[in-house]
Amino acid sequence: xxxxxxxxxxxxxxxxxxxxxxxxxxxxxxxxxxxxxxxxxxxxxxxxxxxxxxxxxxxxxxxxxxxxxxxxxxxxxxxxxxxxxxxxxxxxxxxxxxxxxxxxxxxxxxxxxxxxxxxxxxxxxxxxxxxxxxxxxxxxx
Numbered sequence: 001x002x003x004x005x006x007x008x009x010x011x012x013x014x015x016x017x018x019x020x021x022x023x024x025x026x027x028x029x030x031x032x033x034x035x036x037x038x039x040x041x042x043x044x045x046x047x048x049x050x051x052x053x054x055x056x057x058x059x060x061x062x063x064x065x066x067x068x069x070x071x072x073x074x075x076x077x078x079x080x081x082x083x084x085x086x087x088x089x090x091x092x093x094x095x096x097x098x099x100x101x102x103x104x105x106x107x108x109x110x111x112x113x114x115x116x117x118x119x120x121x122x123x124x125x126x127x128x129x130x131x132x133x134x135x136x137x138x139x140x141x
Contacts, residue, residue, distance in 0.1 A: 028052060032060040032076075035069030041079065050081045057087035065093035070104035077112030084113075090120030098126040098135060106135065 028048050031040040040060070044050050053059050061081040064072035073093070077083060086092050094114040097105040106123075110116070116123040116139040127135040 024048065025052060028060060029054060029058075029063060032063040032069070032072060033067050035064065035067065035072045037069070037071045037075050040064075040072055041075045044076070044079045050076060050079045051085060053085075053087070057089070059085050059087070059093070061085065062087055062091075062093045062096060065102070065105050065109060066096040066100060068097075068100060068102040068105055070102070070108045073105050073108045074112070077108065081112075083109050084115050084118045086119050092119035092123065094123040095119045095121060095126045098123045098130070098132065106138070110138070 024043075025048070028040065028043050029052075031043065044060075051059055051061075058066075059081065061073060061076045061083065062085070064076060083094070084092055092114070094106065094109045094116060097109060114123075116127075121129070124136065124139055124141065126132075127139065
């Protein structure tokens with residue numbers, strides 16, 4: 001598990017060292033991974049940054065998308081999560097959802113404004129790689 005960082009602070013690249021803050025952010029990432037939509041939404045509503053990332057650059061949205069939790073993805077997007085925020089490898093939530101074959105997540109991300117051409121590889125590149133012509137059509141290609 002990667003240590004969380006606190007975006008938007010002067011020490012955004014520094015690991016969070018406060019034990020309570022570390023516990024809170026670890027819990028938020030776990031909620032995203034496990035698709036606990038209601039609790040995750042409550043955390044964000046209570047002040048956890050919706051675009052919180054770990055030291056790999058994976059956001060709450062990325063983790064929810066990659067693990068196939070369309071409801072959590074939708075809840076985060078409604079709270080203004082950045083649908084195109086790439087991790088440190090250049091991967092976006094949409095490309096991850098295409099890789100995993102998570103159709104409901106793909107649709108939720110597109111409905112939330114995700115750009116299939118963003119990221120490295122992009123969702124378009126990933127769909128081409130796996131011969132997913134239906135997704136290429138969905139992406140307008």
